[in-house]
Amino acid sequence: MPESALGRWLKGLRDDRSLSLRDVSQRGEVDHAYVYRLETGAKESPSVDVITKLIEALTPSSRNVEILRFLASHPSVDVGLADFAREDESVTPEEFHMLTTVVNRGARPDYAxxxxxxxxxxxxxDDG
Structure with missing residues (x-):
């Protein structure tokens, strides 16, 4: 099954909190099967309501909320970029957005x- 950047981000947030799919489902009042489909990439672009419920269930940092909302509305973001930004918490939401617009020419993107x-x-x- 194809993975998505949104799915990887959601799963990472869930794993950070050591929550099961059922835990997130109960906390956010979102069907656990739907959360699973989002995590695996079988479903993309959830509604604002669903994302809001997942945010309430996962209680991520404001940085992670911004990036999660961005990923929910931009399903074509590269999974590797999402992984890079999850590993490097210094990447701001603004920088993340800018990175999604960079055209990588070559065999392998160099996000760093x-x-x-x-x-x-x-x-x-800024210096002006």
Whole structure:
């Protein structure tokens, strides 16, 4: 079954809290089978209501909430990018959004290099 960035992010948030699918289902009042389908990528683009319920159930940081909402409305985000941002908590939601727009030419995206370029650009903009 194909994975999605949203699914990986949701599963990561659930794992961070050591919650089962049923725990999240009960806390958020969302069918556990639907949560499973979101996590596996079988379903994408859940409603704002469902995302809100999942956020209430998972109680993630504000950074993770912003990225989760972004992923819910952008199903084509690369799974590797989501993994990169989950591992590097210094990646802000704004930087994450910018990374999703970077065109990677070559066999393998280099998110760290792209992030460094984005940060340099943003610093130059701030310096003015």
């Amino acid at each position: 290099t792209s992030l460094a370029r984005i940060r340099r650009f943003m610093q130059e903009e």
